[in-house]
Amino acid sequence: MPLPQIHFHDHAPKVQQIVEAFAHAIEQGELAAGSKLPSVRELGAQLGVGKFTVNEALDRLRGQHLLTSRQGRGHFVAQRQTQPSSSNWVDLLPQDLLSVLRRPMLTGQGELRPGGGHLPEDWLDSEALRQALRSVVRAPSLRVAGMGTPAGFLPLRQALQQKLQGDGLAVPVEQIITTPSTLQGLDMLMRLLARPGDTVLLDAPCYFNFHANLALHGVKVVTLPRGPEGFDLAALEQLLAEERPSLYVTTSILHNPTGHSFSAAQAFGLLQLMRQHHCHIIEDDLYGDLHPNPPPRLAALAGLEQVTYLAGFSKTLSANTRVSYVVAAPQLAANLTNMKLMSGGVTSELFEQLVYRLLSEGSYARHRKRMVQRLLEAGTRVEQWLRRCGCELPMGYEAGMFIWARLPAGVNGEQLAEAGLKRGMVLAPGALFGYEPGVGDFMRFNVAHCDDPRVRQAIEQLLR
Incomplete structure (x- = not known):
């Protein structure tokens, strides 16, 4: 041969x-x-x-x-295996326009990503991540055999306990449970707190995967418009009385897609009504660390009997750093730990030790400080650029990653996103985030990606 x-x-x-x-x-x-x-x-x-x-x-x-x-x-x-033509999983998914537009945001497709939900790679502290990972792999404390503990790596949970205390939420370490992602944390909480047919309240607009996840649980979703002033409390009270939702899922700080944060007054009014109508709140705080001076978390204001708290590091460290956590009342935390064990949701101790090292050695705090300042500077430039392009910004720009902008008159967000995708650019039209009238006139812009001159030039060409 x-x-x-x-x-x-x-x-x-x-x-x-x-x-x-x-x-x-x-x-x-x-x-x-x-x-x-x-x-x-x-x-x-x-x-x-x-x-x-x-x-x-x-x-x-x-x-x-x-x-x-x-x-x-x-x-x-070996004999070569031929693949059937139907093996491409993308071909088996829904092919409507919104589904096609949503997939690139979840898969990383597209060279230019002004509609993406994460920071560009060159914004992340990749070297600190690599150094921490090398240290973790060499450390004798890393268990190569077996799997992580159901509640999560204890030193990490203790570090999270200290972080939460700094955010105004003092809680025993037993009530902090790690999860692979905030969305998986939400999924497990829905299995514990909701039953098919229950009514669940969502913001309008809101993160599109919230709608998709709740649909899997067979609940009835009711939405409430969220504007610059938060909610119309009278309309909220009427909705609570008529629909009687058992749960409300929200992002209180730097909401996705609008970038809005509840003020203390808005939060107090909301919490009072939710308490009166026995509606439990699940607070997703995935973006709070991107705010330079975040307002109080709902969980810190109301306590864990009324609010269950979710957070994680996929937006600040890396989308590949699959470590999030839930902070819950004692019985719910115990039930969640048991569900993790039964469903195979035990998180990777390798990643948990990685995040622990970054938190305990101060790398995360330094990175967060640099990132917040850089976002503020980029956001100011992008806000001015969008206004020059003829967009309206009802929410303005507060901080964080997103700007929610009404497109110039006569511009259709879905058509603009479809045209962008053909040029290798991922945009996030408003129709991805809700079904309410007028939402199609909006688009979510990621300020970190839009600070790239190539992105601005490409969008300006599409708007002509």
Whole structure:
């Protein structure tokens, strides 16, 4: 059998060069399916390497399903598997315009992402993350075998306890439960607190995955318009009396998509009405750390018997840092821990130790301070630019990642987003965030991405 010709160089290990050469030969059909390779000794002699190098290369090729081995008979080129045309999972998903526009925001597709929900990679402290990860991997405290504890890595929960105390929420560590994401935390809370047919209140507009998640639980969703002044309390009281919702899911600080935060007065009025009508609040505080001077959290004002608190680090550290947490009343925290254990939702201790190290060594606080200031500066520039483009900003720009803007008269948000997607640009039209009349005139802009001159130029071209 003719083997691939390999001219070894010093830029990569010999094992890697052998694997790449054989993989290429197999994929190109130069090594026919079913053909037998020479023995390990013969391969080593022909390639000029030792048997350990040959065995390592063969193991990797088997791991890539390019070779098979048969006891006592040697190694053979594997049969190539053809994929059915229907194997592309995207083809099996809904193909309506809003679904098509939503997917790039969840998958990372698109070179330019003014509608994205995360910060650009060059805004993140990647070096601190890498250093912390290397330290965690080398630390003897990392358990390689087994899995994380159901409630979460205790030192991390203790660090979160200190962080929460600084945010005005003093709570025992037993009531802090880690989750892989805030959305998974919400999903578990819905299973514990709601039943099919219950009424749940959402802001209008709101994060589109809230609608999608609640639909999975079979609840009735009722929305209440959220404007610059918060809610019309009289309208809210009437809605509570008529619909009798059992839960209200909201983001109190730097709301997605509007960037609005409840003032203390708005929060007190809201909490009083919710208490009177026995409506429990789930507070999503995923963006609070992006605010330079955040107002009080609802959970800090009302306590955990009335408000269950969700937060995480995907917006501040990295979307790949899958560590979030729930802070709940004692019985609910115990039930949540039990549900994590039953549903396989135990979080990765590797990531929990990573976040713990960043919190305890001060890296997170320094990164947060730099990021908040940078967002404020970018937000001011983007706000001025949007106004020059003819957009109206009913909420203005307060802080954080998002600006909610009404597009110039005659511009359709969905059509604009569709045109942008064809150019490799991800936009977030208002129709993604609600169904109410007029929401289609709006668009959510990520100030970090929109501070890029390439993005501004591309959007200006679309608006012409």
